[in-house]
Amino acid sequence: MDDATEVIAYNHHSPGEIGIVMPHDFIYSRTFTFKSGQTLPGFRLRYETYGVLNTTRDNAILICHALSGDHHCAGLHSTDDRKPGWWNNLIGPGKAVDTNRFFVVCANVLGGCQGSTGPSSTHPATNRPFGLGFPFVTILDMVRAQKLLLNHLGVDELHAVIGGSMGGMQALLFSIEYPAYTRRVLAMATTAREGAQAIAFNEVGRQAIMQDPDWNRGDYEKGGGPRVGLAIARMMAHITYVSDASMDRKFGRRRKSSGAGDSYNFDVQFEVEGYLRHQGQTFINRFDANTYLYITRALDHFDLPHAYGSLEAAFAPVQAETLVVGFTSDWLFPPEQNRAIALALLRAGKRASYAELSTDLGHDSFLLESEELYTLIRGFLETKAARVFDFSI
Amino acid sequence: MSLLSQPKARNGTLPSMTGAASSKVIEKRTVDMQIIGEWVEPGSRVLDLGCGRGALLDYLVQNKQVSAVGVDLNFHRITACVARGLSAYQGDMMSFMRQFADRHFDRVICSRTVQELDDPSAVILEALRTGKSVTVGFVNHGFWKNRFGGLFGGRKVRNEVYTTEWHESRPTNPLTIADFQDFCAAKNIRIIRRVHLSGNWRTPLRLLPNLFAGYALYDLARGE
Numbered sequence: 220m221d222d223a224t225e226v227i228a229y230n231h232h233s234p235g236e237i238g239i240v241m242p243h244d245f246i247y248s249r250t251f252t253f254k255s256g257q258t259l260p261g262f263r264l265r266y267e268t269y270g271v272l273n274t275t276r277d278n279a280i281l282i283c284h285a286l287s288g289d290h291h292c293a294g295l296h297s298t299d300d301r302k303p304g305w306w307n308n309l310i311g312p313g314k315a316v317d318t319n320r321f322f323v324v325c326a327n328v329l330g331g332c333q334g335s336t337g338p339s340s341t342h343p344a345t346n347r348p349f350g351l352g353f354p355f356v357t358i359l360d361m362v363r364a365q366k367l368l369l370n371h372l373g374v375d376e377l378h379a380v381i382g383g384s385m386g387g388m389q390a391l392l393f394s395i396e397y398p399a400y401t402r403r404v405l406a407m408a409t410t411a412r413e414g415a416q417a418i419a420f421n422e423v424g425r426q427a428i429m430q431d432p433d434w435n436r437g438d439y440e441k442g443g444g445p446r447v448g449l450a451i452a453r454m455m456a457h458i459t460y461v462s463d464a465s466m467d468r469k470f471g472r473r474r475k476s477s478g479a480g481d482s483y484n485f486d487v488q489f490e491v492e493g494y495l496r497h498q499g500q501t502f503i504n505r506f507d508a509n510t511y512l513y514i515t516r517a518l519d520h521f522d523l524p525h526a527y528g529s530l531e532a533a534f535a536p537v538q539a540e541t542l543v544v545g546f547t548s549d550w551l552f553p554p555e556q557n558r559a560i561a562l563a564l565l566r567a568g569k570r571a572s573y574a575e576l577s578t579d580l581g582h583d584s585f586l587l588e589s590e591e592l593y594t595l596i597r598g599f600l601e602t603k604a605a606r607v608f609d610f611s612i
Numbered sequence: 613m614s615l616l617s618q619p620k621a622r623n624g625t626l627p628s629m630t631g632a633a634s635s636k637v638i639e640k641r642t643v644d645m646q647i648i649g650e651w652v653e654p655g656s657r658v659l660d661l662g663c664g665r666g667a668l669l670d671y672l673v674q675n676k677q678v679s680a681v682g683v684d685l686n687f688h689r690i691t692a693c694v695a696r697g698l699s700a701y702q703g704d705m706m707s708f709m710r711q712f713a714d715r716h717f718d719r720v721i722c723s724r725t726v727q728e729l730d731d732p733s734a735v736i737l738e739a740l741r742t743g744k745s746v747t748v749g750f751v752n753h754g755f756w757k758n759r760f761g762g763l764f765g766g767r768k769v770r771n772e773v774y775t776t777e778w779h780e781s782r783p784t785n786p787l788t789i790a791d792f793q794d795f796c797a798a799k800n801i802r803i804i805r806r807v808h809l810s811g812n813w814r815t816p817l818r819l820l821p822n823l824f825a826g827y828a829l830y831d832l833a834r835g836e
Contacts, residue, residue, distance in 0.1 A: 542694060561701060562711045565681055568657075573701045574690045591687065598695030 234313040237269050240294035240304070242334060245326070245368045257354030260343075264368050265334025266290045266326035269310065270318035276375040276458055278599070280316060281365060282306065282325040283382030283389035286514055287453075287506060292325040293318075308588045315593035317599065321378060328389075329364035330356030330513050338509035339441060348509075351437035356383070356513050358521050362392045367398075379403035383585035384552065385514070387543075388521050391560065394418060394539040395527075404537075405599060407544040409587040410556040411523040411530055411563070417551060420459050421515035424452035428508045437509050444518035449508040450499030457498045462548040462581035530563035537564065541571040542599045544592070546584035572599075627742045643813040644723050644749040645671045647829050650807070651747060656718035657682070659743065661705045661735070663726030666693035673698065683708050706735060712742045723749040724773075727784045736832070737799065745804065754788030754822040757811060767811045789822040791832065800835030 248261040250313035265289050272279060282292050284305070293310035295303050310316040310323055327335040332351070338353040369377070380401055382390040387409025394401040410417070428434055431448030439445070458466075470491040476482070487493045541564050545557030554575055564571035574595055578584040645668055652658060654676045660669050663682025666689075674677045681699040684690055693700035701708055709720075720743030726732050727750060739746045751773060752758070758769050768778045768784070789808065798802055806823035810817045817825050 540697070540699075558701075562708075565699065565701070566712060566716070568679070570679075570688065570699045572694050572699050573703065574687055574694065575702050576687060582638065591691070595687075595691045595694060598691055602695060602697040 223556050234311055236303075236307075237294035237311050237318060238517055239298070240269060240291075240296065240365070242267050242290060242296075244334065245371055246261070247367050247371075248360040251329075253354040253360050254357045254387060255355040258428055259336065259354060262329055263334070264290075264326045264329065264336075264362060266324060266368060267292070267294075267304075267325040268325075269293055270321050272322040272373065278320065278378050278384040279322045279369065279372075279374040279376075280378050281322060281369065281378065281380040281390075281393070282310070282316075282323060283361075283365070284325065284328065285382070285384035286456075286518065287502070288386070289331065290327040290335075291324050291333075293323070297593035306481070306586065309593070309596070310585075315596040316381070317597075321600070322374070322397040324369065324372065325373070326365055326368055328356075328361040329513070330361065330510065330517065332503075332507035332510040337507070338437070338513055339507035342440075346442055348439075350439070350509055351512065353509070354415050356517050358388045358392055358517055359396070361517070362389050365389070366397060368391075377401050377403075379405060381405040381596075382409070383407040384409055384582065385518055388518075391523070391541075394537045394541065395523075395533055398538045399588070401539045403599065404539045404541040405544070405596065406541065406557075406560065408546055408549050408552050408557070408582055409543075409560070410521075410552040411533070411560050412525070412556075413518050413521050415554070418519045420456065420551075421513060421519055424456055425512050425515060427451040427455070428512060433451075434508060437512075439508075442460045444508045446503045448497075449503050449506065452511060453502040453506075454495040454499045457495060459551045460581055460583045462550065462579055463581040464548065465581055467589075469578070470494060511543035530559070531567045534564050534569055537567070537569050539569075540599075541569065542595075543571065544574045544595070545573065545575045545586070546580070546587075547575060547577045548579045549584060629732070642667070642671075643827065644661050644668070644829060645808065647807055648672070648721060648723065648747055648749070649675055651831055652678060652719060653830045655679070655785045657716070658668065658719050658721060659709075659717045659739075660721045661739065662722065662728070663689070663693060663698075663700060665689050666696050666698045666700060668721070668723060669693070669698050670696050706731075706738060709735075709742045710736045714741055714790050715744050717743040717746060719743055719745050721747045721749075724751065724765070725748070727786055728782060729785070732785065732787075733795070736795075736801070740801065740832065740834045747829065748792070748832065749827070749829045750787060750792065752789050752808075752822065752825045752828050753786035754790060755811065755826045756823050757826075789825060792828065796830070796832065804831040804833050804836050 242265050245264045245266060251259045251262055253285035289303055290605055291304040293304040294308040312319050325332040325477035329335055332339045338349050340349055342349045380390040380393045387406035389405045391404045394404045428445050428448040431445030434448060473490045475487050475490055475493050476516045482488060524530045524535040543561040545558050547554060558573055561571045561573035576592060578587060580587060613631055614693050624719045635785040651673055656674060656678055658678045658680045660682040663684050666682055669680040673680050682693055683701045683705045687702060690700045690702040720739040726748055729735050761769050808817045808821035811826040813827045
């Protein structure tokens with residue numbers, strides 16, 4: 220690297236790339252008790268970090284992933300990778316989440332299947348996958364496990380915790396469970412309470428998996444299992460992540476075959492069918508069916524008003540500054556559910572903002588490449604925290 | 613730049629404002645800050661309806677340590693507020709206020725917003741429900757220069773504050789001091805204090821405010 224590249228790499232206004240990153244494993248070897256009361260003798264979280272933890276150990280940003288996400292949110296694992304991490308557009312040197320300034324941490328959730336301990340991990344006693352023998356996981360369990368990781372990494376307090384969808388739920392819980400530890404919360408396309416429609420979609424996905432004979436009550440070999448059911452679950456769920464308008468723009472009624480007319484069979488005719496089948500097929504090669512059951516159940520159980528008496532009561536301990544972002548075309552966690560979070564925080568006397576972006580990309584809009592969103596996030600992360608110092612006795 | 617002699621529009625726009633003129637605009641835009649700043653109790657809970665980029669709230673947070681929240685419809689203005697470290701909510705002010713209990717806020721501010729509201733009466737009454745007091749600041753369209761500009765110029769009022777031509781302006785519902793005082797009387801709203809400023813928006817004025825005041829500020833509370 221010559222002087223010129225050095226300058227560019229640290230120029231705030233010319234975003235660069237993180238480059239090659241490596242996953243790490245955090246092994247927790249003491250008993251972990253889940254919210255359900257079930258226990259594990261220990262667990263593993265697979266995680267990545269970008270940037271450097273400063274000497275005051277307070278520049279860390281935790282990124283929380285959504286249902287099917289993982290710890291690999293930025294950079295490349297090798298130069299042969301076709302795609303970078305899932306939030307690479309947001310995270311990197313000079314980007315909205317600036318790795319020149321912040322120490323970014325992202326872990327695969329507890330109960331996940333991308334390297335962290337979950338239903339697809341091998342049970343030490345039986346030497347077979349846990350399957351349905353795995354403890355029931357909640358969003359709270361995911362948050363507690365990540366806090367143990369942050370302690371292990373020597374992070375004294377979080378500059379921010381950021382997440383969309385299920386990641387937003389974790390971010391909110393962080394500020395409730397660890398109020399003095401969490402300075403900023405950025406929650407996008409999320410909800411404080413999984414509603415009936417979202418539970419309904421999760422249930423259809425679970426039924427697709429559980430009605431597949433290869434599910435075998437969750438007892439299947441690693442890499443095997445209900446491939447058809449899991450693919451169907453993903454195809455359906457994918458529809459809930461986009462929108463009528465965005466699908467029509469992307470596919471319209473375009474045909475797969477060259478013939479423009481109707482062919483009277485049930486092979487793939489429309490491009491949208493081919494696309495969904497492709498989504499389903501890619502998913503089964505990287506995701507575990509039992510894990511899908513567990514994590515959708517964790518989403519279903521997420522209900523802050525119920526867990527704490529009311530949403531205001533849930534937010535009572537919060538010390539963080541919160542920014543909630545909703546997206547007009549998100550019909551899985553619509554703007555109204557995002558507004559409700561900011562309003563309850565404000566009613567509880569907390570510092571909270573709500574911003575709404577007009578997009579037609581549906582729920583997945585939070586992953587959008589948008590300068591407007593980047594400016595908002597950068598502004599939120601880089602303000603001097605208006606910390607209230609109470610000198611009264 | 614005189615308000616009376618409206619500058620002739622060239623290509624439909626006002627000549628770009630430089631030097632003294634632009635600083636005069638900034639001065640006018642910040643005039644209510646100082647007065648509202650004097651009215652606001654230190655450490656109180658303040659809601660700003662139509663908070664824009666958060667200049668007023670920022671001033672109140674810096675100088676009066678208020679706990680502040682602003683409401684605005686525009687994403688970019690909310691972004692500006694967030695970058696200032698302010699709490700800001702993007703959305704409709706009426707549905708926002710309905711989410712809060714009676715007297716939740718110590719003060720609700722409506723600074724140069726009333727003339728653009730769909731239903732000013734409903735907004736002010738709702739603000740008087742959720743706020744212990746309500747501050748309203750507005751440009752007095754009864755000010756003689758505004759009257760004469762319309763009368764002799766034969767044009768929509770244009771000046772340092774209302775810079776745009778009719779066809780590029782948001783809908784406005786201009787009001788005068790007399791209109792506003794009639795409204796308060798009709799709705800049994802108590803006027804706790806008022807300040808009328810002359811055409812320079814600086815010098816307080818007592819005589820014939822509806823004719824000679826350029827800007828008016830009212831501090832309101834619910835009638836007994």
